[in-house]
Amino acid sequence: MDHTEEAQCVKVLTYHRELLVSRLRSVQCILDNLLAGEFLCEEDVEIVQRNATKPDQVRKILELVQCKGEQACEYFIFIIYKVSDAYIDLQPWLKEIGFCPSSDIAVKEVVNTDPISRYSEKMRREMSRDTHFIMSYGQQQETRLEDLYTDTLMELFNESNESLGFMESLDQLLGDHKVFNPQGEIVYVVGDAGVGKSILLQKVQNLWSKKELETDTIFFFRFRCRMFSIFKETEQISLRDILFKYNCHPDHDPDDEVFDYILRFPEKVLFTFDGYDEIQEDLDLMNVLEVVSPEAKAHPLQLLVSLLCGKLLKGSQKVLTARLGVEIRNNVIRKKVVLRGFSPAHLKTYINLHFKEKEHRELVSVQLDASPHLCGLCSTPLFCWIVFKSFKHLHTMHDSFNLPDTRITLTNIFLLLSEVFLSHSISPAPPLLKKSTRCTLETFREGLKTLVAFAKLALQGMDRVSFIYNQDEISACGLSEEDLPVGFLKPVNEYNASGSPTNFEFLHITLQSFLAAFALVLDEQDAAHSILKFFTVCSRKRELPCIPFNFCISTNSKPGEKKPLATNEHLQFTNLFLCGLLSKANISLMECLVSPVLLKKKRALLKSYLSTSVKSYVKGLPYHNVDESRKVHVLPNFLWMVRCIFETGSKEIAQIAAKGITANFIKLGYCNVYSGDCTALNFVLQHRQKLLGVDMDNNIIGDYGIKQLRPSFCKMTVVRFCVNQLSDSSIEVLAEELCKHKIVEVLGLYSNHITDVGAKLVARIIEECPKLRVVKIGKNKITSVGGRNLASAIQKSSSIFDVGMWGNTIGDEGAEAFAEALRYHPSLTNLSLSANGITSHGGKFLMEALKENSVLRIFWLVQNELTDDVAPHLAELVKVNTTLTNLWLINNQLTLQGINHIAEALTENTALKEICVKGNQLSEEEEQQFVAERRLRFH
Numbered sequence: 033m034d035h036t037e038e039a040q041c042v043k044v045l046t047y048h049r050e051l052l053v054s055r056l057r058s059v060q061c062i063l064d065n066l067l068a069g070e071f072l073c074e075e076d077v078e079i080v081q082r083n084a085t086k087p088d089q090v091r092k093i094l095e096l097v098q099c100k101g102e103q104a105c106e107y108f109i110f111i112i113y114k115v116s117d118a119y120i121d122l123q124p125w126l127k128e129i130g131f132c133p134s135s136d137i138a139v140k141e142v143v144n145t146d147p148i149s150r151y152s153e154k155m156r157r158e159m160s161r162d163t164h165f166i167m168s169y170g171q172q173q174e175t176r177l178e179d180l181y182t183d184t185l186m187e188l189f190n191e192s193n194e195s196l197g198f199m200e201s202l203d204q205l206l207g208d209h210k211v212f213n214p215q216g217e218i219v220y221v222v223g224d225a226g227v228g229k230s231i232l233l234q235k236v237q238n239l240w241s242k243k244e245l246e247t248d249t250i251f252f253f254r255f256r257c258r259m260f261s262i263f264k265e266t267e268q269i270s271l272r273d274i275l276f277k278y279n280c281h282p283d284h285d286p287d288d289e290v291f292d293y294i295l296r297f298p299e300k301v302l303f304t305f306d307g308y309d310e311i312q313e314d315l316d317l318m319n320v321l322e323v324v325s326p327e328a329k330a331h332p333l334q335l336l337v338s339l340l341c342g343k344l345l346k347g348s349q350k351v352l353t354a355r356l357g358v359e360i361r362n363n364v365i366r367k368k369v370v371l372r373g374f375s376p377a378h379l380k381t382y383i384n385l386h387f388k389e390k391e392h393r394e395l396v397s398v399q400l401d402a403s404p405h406l407c408g409l410c411s412t413p414l415f416c417w418i419v420f421k422s423f424k425h426l427h428t429m430h431d432s433f434n435l436p437d438t439r440i441t442l443t444n445i446f447l448l449l450s451e452v453f454l455s456h457s458i459s460p461a462p463p464l465l466k467k468s469t470r471c472t473l474e475t476f477r478e479g480l481k482t483l484v485a486f487a488k489l490a491l492q493g494m495d496r497v498s499f500i501y502n503q504d505e506i507s508a509c510g511l512s513e514e515d516l517p518v519g520f521l522k523p524v525n526e527y528n529a530s531g532s533p534t535n536f537e538f539l540h541i542t543l544q545s546f547l548a549a550f551a552l553v554l555d556e557q558d559a560a561h562s563i564l565k566f567f568t569v570c571s572r573k574r575e576l577p578c579i580p581f582n583f584c585i586s587t588n589s590k591p592g593e594k595k596p597l598a599t600n601e602h603l604q605f606t607n608l609f610l611c612g613l614l615s616k617a618n619i620s621l622m623e624c625l626v627s628p629v630l631l632k633k634k635r636a637l638l639k640s641y642l643s644t645s646v647k648s649y650v651k652g653l654p655y656h657n658v659d660e661s662r663k664v665h666v667l668p669n670f671l672w673m674v675r676c677i678f679e680t681g682s683k684e685i686a687q688i689a690a691k692g693i694t695a696n697f698i699k700l701g702y703c704n705v706y707s708g709d710c711t712a713l714n715f716v717l718q719h720r721q722k723l724l725g726v727d728m729d730n731n732i733i734g735d736y737g738i739k740q741l742r743p744s745f746c747k748m749t750v751v752r753f754c755v756n757q758l759s760d761s762s763i764e765v766l767a768e769e770l771c772k773h774k775i776v777e778v779l780g781l782y783s784n785h786i787t788d789v790g791a792k793l794v795a796r797i798i799e800e801c802p803k804l805r806v807v808k809i810g811k812n813k814i815t816s817v818g819g820r821n822l823a824s825a826i827q828k829s830s831s832i833f834d835v836g837m838w839g840n841t842i843g844d845e846g847a848e849a850f851a852e853a854l855r856y857h858p859s860l861t862n863l864s865l866s867a868n869g870i871t872s873h874g875g876k877f878l879m880e881a882l883k884e885n886s887v888l889r890i891f892w893l894v895q896n897e898l899t900d901d902v903a904p905h906l907a908e909l910v911k912v913n914t915t916l917t918n919l920w921l922i923n924n925q926l927t928l929q930g931i932n933h934i935a936e937a938l939t940e941n942t943a944l945k946e947i948c949v950k951g952n953q954l955s956e957e958e959e960q961q962f963v964a965e966r967r968l969r970f971h
């Protein structure tokens with residue numbers, strides 16, 4: 033806009049009057065600023081406000097500013113320019129007129145009094161306040177999020193649950209990075225208990241509150257999913273109430289502009305819904321499935337469903353979290369993120385944040401380094417937090433950083449946490465005795481009354497499937513105000529008029545599971561066998577429905593009856609802790625808390641139940657006889673069983689399980705086995721006499737897990753750990769063990785983090801294990817150096833027949849080494865060197881060497897850089913070779929000329945079944961020339 037022309041802005045306003053009258057909404061902000069800038073007086077404002085409709089008010093304003101002259105008109109446009117959020121509709125218009133404020137106007141202040149901006153600011157303020165600390169009860173224990181938040185492994189998946197790699201930072205959470213379904217609106221974040229889903233949302237909220245999150249959303253509504261289940265079945269509520277009553281209320285918005293804005297620009301709204309697994313399925317009673325009108329009233333759960341499905345506020349962004357195993361339909365998911373906890377590097381960062389003094393950091397690191405099992409447990413941030421809290425407690429009380437000298441189980445970890453909390457509740461030791469020797473038994477004995485009360489409360493919640501407690505429920509269990517700061521409970525984000533919290537929940541649901549198990553052990557009223565009640569619930573097989581998108585499925589529940597949650601993990605945890613508390617290792621502690629006779633009875637009951645159920649469970653597993661071996665693919669429930677066995681510490685039960693598995697091959701793929709579980713698996717596998725093939729592909733066992741499995745490698749004939757986050761240090765353990773026992777036949781290490789160092793160790797395994805037939809080491813970080821080592825080992829092996837090297841970077845040098853290995857190889861029948869950066873130079877060596885080879889049948893050279901230069905050599909090979917049946921040359925750079933060579937040669941070869949040359953440099957017409965040679969495949 034050219035400001036040299038007189039009265040330019042006045043004219044613009046006249047010319048665009050109609051557009052301004054129809055699009056300008058936030059009149060108050062314009063008036064406030066015109067008044068403050070003294071372009072209008074109070075009386076002018078009153079005149080404007082006397083007009084009943086918005087368009088009339090705008091007309092009046094335009095009239096007034098045009099009367100006041102050019103500067104007033106320019107300032108009017110400047111307000112629209114500065115408060116872009118509020119005048120979003122007019123931003124294209126500003127561009128159209130090419131508005132650029134003059135220097136006189138640009139220095140003038142514009143205050144944003146628009147309700148939309150004010151609401152957004154209010155949300156940011158409240159969110160900043162609520163997310164500043166990681167919540168726990170006592171003020172003194174609150175930790176600033178900033179001081180403790182550590183990144184975790186965030187893995188992205190597509191609709192077929194194939195990994196798309198890891199997210200580099202939280203900035204990639206909302207954007208287009210690795211979106212597998214652009215039509216979906218939900219970023220679905222899943223992970224195990226305590227892996228940090230809620231904290232991740234808290235971090236996202238905190239970043240948004242500081243405008244540091246990569247998003248242009250201006251409203252952010254956060255919900256706990258469990259909140260949607262607490263309404264009565266008959267309750268009806270509007271979308272407006274859900275947003276404004278249960279989240280954040282817009283002040284000074286007489287014309288309802290905020291809601292109006294939300295409806296018009298849903299893409300400016302971000303939602304987080306935490307804990308989808310915590311929804312109770314009381315939904316079948318509703319017959320209206322979705323709400324499509326934003327004005328209609330409906331049950332909150334219906335509103336939630338409608339929001340998630342995009343029926344309401346279509347285009348809004350949503351992050352939904354749930355425990356692993358809760359599936360929702362892919363068509364509503366935009367991207368899927370699985371949280372994997374702390375990597376070893378994250379763990380180091382977390383240690384540094386937790387322990388400020390170098391000396392302490394070192395002491396803790398020593399403890400952790402000495403116990404891969406503990407490190408495995410600590411990869412789950414919740415468990416790590418407890419362990420570190422216990423370290424701190426031990427240090428304050430006893431000047432020591434040593435955890436008890438026993439086998440560390442999850443139960444021990446929660447016992448430690450309880451000890452820390454109970455030590456807050458009991459009278460402090462005299463100052464001189466600060467670094468006292470007050471023992472665990474004493475702490476529990478003195479804190480028993482408090483413990484019993486919290487445990488009772490926890491169990492009640494499990495029974496009622498309700499996790500939020502009001503003051504009455506808390507007092508009914510015998511807890512008073514003074515007991516609350518002990519630490520087991522934290523306030524739910526709701527405060528009454530006096531500013532004190534009204535409702536509470538357990539610090540974490542896993543802690544509640546632990547205390548519920550404690551209640552089962554401590555209870556002297558109910559029949560002893562009631563300790564088994566959650567085992568019964570969990571053993572009842574229940575197919576997980578795809579809630580909430582299956583709302584219409586009717587179930588058999590009676591009206592008003594609470595149903596279980598989407599997962600029963602909290603009950604599985606209670607069972608696990610029960611096994612731990614009743615284990616032999618904890619007898620002396622438990623005997624102080626419950627009558628020895630009753631304890632004995634309960635222990636006997638549990639043991640007998642476990643023995644019987646383990647026996648029938650392993651017998652009932654789905655066995656298949658394939659290729660002379662008996663295979664079994666176990667389900668996640670198997671893992672829970674193994675975890676429980678480990679908690680009991682009972683060798684007898686472990687033996688029953690180990691013996692009961694009649695298969696000689698066990699598949700534990702996609703079971704979410706994490707490193708901590710490997711100790712439990714090892715505990716069972718150790719008791720197995722016979723050899724066993726173990727396939728644990730696609731889990732998250734990591735290096736700590738491999739270390740835990742060390743004693744079991746002497747039994748393993750198949751060792752498959754593909755896609756498991758293993759680095760070279762795992763391969764070190766494998767090389768040591770496998771070379772010692774020499775029984776391994778299959779080694780699967782595809783898609784890990786193995787470098788040339790690890791490749792050298794794998795080479796050693798190939799050389800030293802005479803039964804090794806299959807090695808899969810694709811998609812690692814192996815270069816020509818590692819490639820040469822592997823090739824040289826393969827050359828020496830006479831047992832190996834299948835090698836997968838896909839997706840490394842061995843290049844031509846590696847190819848040359850493999851050529852030598854292949855030349856006279858006696859056994860290798862299947863080799864993949866796909867995606868390894870091999871050019872025709874390396875290709876030539878391979879083709880020449882293969883002329884001497886009489887065993888290789890299938891050869892993969894997909895996605896390399898082979899050009900026509902290799903074609904004559906390839907043609908020669910095809911002419912003389914009589915064993916090769918399949919040659920894969922997909923996605924290389926061969927042209928018509930090169931393929932012609934191969935086609936001609938094929939006429940002289942009868943052994944080759946097919947050469948796949950799809951994705952080379954031929955046009956469709958050129959491909960047509962080869963229809964006669966049907967073995968040359970382009971599709």
Ligand SMILES: Nc1ncnc2c1ncn2[C@@H]1O[C@H](COP(=O)(O)OP(=O)(O)OP(=O)(O)O)[C@@H](O)[C@H]1O
Binds near residue numbers: 166182230232
């Ligand atoms: N990224 C992190 N950095 C630091 N501490 C963390 C992190 N994630 C989790 N924690 C610790 O672990 C505790 C539990 O985490 P959180 O409640 O987020 O787990 P969750 O995955 O939501 O569990 P659940 O599924 O049981 O609700 C937190 O209170 C915090 O102490």
